[in-house]
Amino acid sequence: MSSIAAPDWISSLPKAELHIHLDGSLEAGRMLQLAQKNGVELPYKSVEEVAQAYNFTDLQSFLDLYYMGASVLCDEEDFYHLMMDYLLQCKANNIVHTEIMIEPQTYLPRGIGFEVFMSGFRRAMRDAADQWGQSVLLILSLLKHTSEEECIQVLEMADAWRDDFVALGMASTELGNPPEKFARLFELGKQRGYELTTHAGEEGPPAFIWGSLQVMNVTRIDHGVRCLEDPTLVDYLREHQIALTVCPLSNIRLRVFNAMADHNIVELMQQGLKVTINSDDPAYFGGYLNDNFCAVAEQFNLSQADVLTLIKNGFEASYLRNERKAYFLEQLSA
Numbered sequence: 444m445s446s447i448a449a450p451d452w453i454s455s456l457p458k459a460e461l462h463i464h465l466d467g468s469l470e471a472g473r474m475l476q477l478a479q480k481n482g483v484e485l486p487y488k489s490v491e492e493v494a495q496a497y498n499f500t501d502l503q504s505f506l507d508l509y510y511m512g513a514s515v516l517c518d519e520e521d522f523y524h525l526m527m528d529y530l531l532q533c534k535a536n537n538i539v540h541t542e543i544m545i546e547p548q549t550y551l552p553r554g555i556g557f558e559v560f561m562s563g564f565r566r567a568m569r570d571a572a573d574q575w576g577q578s579v580l581l582i583l584s585l586l587k588h589t590s591e592e593e594c595i596q597v598l599e600m601a602d603a604w605r606d607d608f609v610a611l612g613m614a615s616t617e618l619g620n621p622p623e624k625f626a627r628l629f630e631l632g633k634q635r636g637y638e639l640t641t642h643a644g645e646e647g648p649p650a651f652i653w654g655s656l657q658v659m660n661v662t663r664i665d666h667g668v669r670c671l672e673d674p675t676l677v678d679y680l681r682e683h684q685i686a687l688t689v690c691p692l693s694n695i696r697l698r699v700f701n702a703m704a705d706h707n708i709v710e711l712m713q714q715g716l717k718v719t720i721n722s723d724d725p726a727y728f729g730g731y732l733n734d735n736f737c738a739v740a741e742q743f744n745l746s747q748a749d750v751l752t753l754i755k756n757g758f759e760a761s762y763l764r765n766e767r768k769a770y771f772l773e774q775l776s777a
């Protein structure tokens with residue numbers, strides 16, 4: 444399932460990751476361990492059975508297993524491990540800066556409050572910062588399949604944790620949940636000073652990318668690969684240098700494209716768009732960030748200059764303060 448190991452020259456470059464769902468980094472071994480510890484019933488008994496089940500036909504078929512997987516997370520220590528497991532992958536992949544989507548609506552309905560998961564996340568982030576200087580920003584990611592009213596309630600709950608989140612984002616089921624559904628939510632997010640991003644144009648049409656830009660006022664688009672169907676939209680994205688957080692292995696596993704050879708990432712780059720590479724849900728899609736870079740570089744025979752551009756785009760499109768961006772970009776050219 445995993446792609447070929449990334450060549451050393453890609454692995455060794457410092458990178459930023461801008462599109463990662465923390466629950467999507469829950470590895471099968473950890474999931475089974477926590478299920479046993481917390482007495483949660485899962486339809487799998489082994490890592491092999493989990494791997495067999497991860498045979499997705501579209502986004503929804505993945506989301507059903509993804510939310511079931513996250514149901515094993517219960518206490519502060521579980522959330523510590525979830526975060527720490529991913530941050531250790533950051534260290535291994537040379538991801539020096541990461542922007543992680545946290546999805547409270549996956550935990551809140553089970554009576555798990557912000558204080559429980561945020562305590563575990565904060566503790567792991569502190570340990571990783573102390574031990575190897577890991578840079579992390581968190582994105583408050585709300586779920587499109589829920590009502591705007593529910594999302595607003597969660598946004599209000601997050602007021603007490605406002606300093607922990609740099610941005611407001613949205614994920615989950617795209618089809619049937621157009622950007623207009625969340626106009627008020629994003630207006631409230633903007634008033635609170637969040638950076639704004641959302642998933643759009645993964646399965647949904649270019650109109651959903653337009654709506655995300657014009658109604659939700661986002662400045663970054665998660666996925667966005669369907670933008671090529673609308674040349675006027677491509678012009679707009681280029682002119683405003685709206686970054687796309689593209690997730691190549693995810694797109695293949697969720698059948699947005701049939702095979703890596705059919706992926707449009709090279710065309711997106713040739714169109715002058717600000718493309719970044721990310722892993723989305725690495726435990727489910729067979730690879731962390733280096734695997735994603737490698738899969739694309741191999742398939743399209745990318746030059747070192749192309750790979751460097753993709754990596755630079757990651758830092759430039761990040762929500763880091765300008766001095767921190769400059770610091771990381773300098774490290775890259777050293």
Ligand SMILES: Nc1ncnc2[nH]cnc12
Nearest residue numbers: 464614615616642723724
């Ligand atoms: N690829 C994806 N698209 C939408 N929602 C998601 N949640 C986790 N992964 C996702």
Ligand SMILES: [Zn+2]
Nearest residue numbers: 464614665723
């Ligand atoms: Zn995603």
